[in-house]
Amino acid sequence: MTADSRRMQLTSLSIVLPCFNEEENVAAAVEEATAAAKLVAQAHEVIVVDDGSTDATLDATLEQAALDPRVHVVLHEQNRGYGAALRSGIALAHMDWVFLTDADLQFDLTDLRLFLPIASEHDLLMGYRLNRQDPLHRRINASAWNWLVRRAFGVDVGDVDCAFKLIRSDLLQQIELTSDGAMVSPELVLKAQRLGARIAELGVRHRPRRAGRSSGANPRVIARAFHELRAVHAAIDTAPAPAPAPAAAVQPPALGA
Numbered sequence: 001m002t003a004d005s006r007r008m009q010l011t012s013l014s015i016v017l018p019c020f021n022e023e024e025n026v027a028a029a030v031e032e033a034t035a036a037a038k039l040v041a042q043a044h045e046v047i048v049v050d051d052g053s054t055d056a057t058l059d060a061t062l063e064q065a066a067l068d069p070r071v072h073v074v075l076h077e078q079n080r081g082y083g084a085a086l087r088s089g090i091a092l093a094h095m096d097w098v099f100l101t102d103a104d105l106q107f108d109l110t111d112l113r114l115f116l117p118i119a120s121e122h123d124l125l126m127g128y129r130l131n132r133q134d135p136l137h138r139r140i141n142a143s144a145w146n147w148l149v150r151r152a153f154g155v156d157v158g159d160v161d162c163a164f165k166l167i168r169s170d171l172l173q174q175i176e177l178t179s180d181g182a183m184v185s186p187e188l189v190l191k192a193q194r195l196g197a198r199i200a201e202l203g204v205r206h207r208p209r210r211a212g213r214s215s216g217a218n219p220r221v222i223a224r225a226f227h228e229l230r231a232v233h234a235a236i237d238t239a240p241a242p243a244p245a246p247a248a249a250v251q252p253p254a255l256g257a
Helices: 003-007 026-040 057-067 082-092 109-119 136-153 184-194 219-235
Strands: 013-019 044-051 071-076 097-101 124-130 164-168 199-205
Touching: 013 026, 013 082, 026 044, 026 057, 026 109, 044 057, 044 082, 057 071, 071 082, 082 097, 082 184, 097 109, 109 124, 109 164, 109 199, 124 184, 164 184, 184 199
Parallel strands: 013 044, 013 097, 044 071, 124 199
Antiparallel strands: 097 164, 124 164
């Protein structure tokens, strides 16, 4: 690797992969995360959080960890929720940047390279799904949820739940996340925004889910999200705060660049 290419890389990167019943996907997810990390960072680690899976997710993850000492495994004995899994992974991350994504293989993680040219000028880089491949009912639910989050909190991003977020570790250490469920993504963006973080959104490719089942449309998951939305709204200081700059919609370079 040349000196110029190393200068274009992140100094170090922690990739956090929360998962629940992803036995068919998690091994490939770890392999893709490792390959992407080698592409964009000089040093890396992959932190897999098994959130109380009832299938063979843990076994598949431990096999990956046995092959690579940079792969770490966190186990929740019981299912605690997406937000709780993210928090457990974040607590172990110790690299300069943290990348939050999922183990369902719905993203091409090499799209992280699109973030490199602007990473030095931002604190939080968020993907938004190009040509979203989820079923219609999930796209409708997501559109309504994004509208609600913008109305409730003034979070000025277009795809707040997109599981493709790169954030500076020093910013993340200033943010206390409390949500156990899906509200964790809006909470992260809201609190980063209130700290004056420099935020940008870039389009990333989205894939259909090939195996396993998503829990995003589960009524219990949705009910928890609305409960936590109210809790976060009540906890946020209602005193006027300096208006943050809106997230910049960045035109990504061509994928072959």
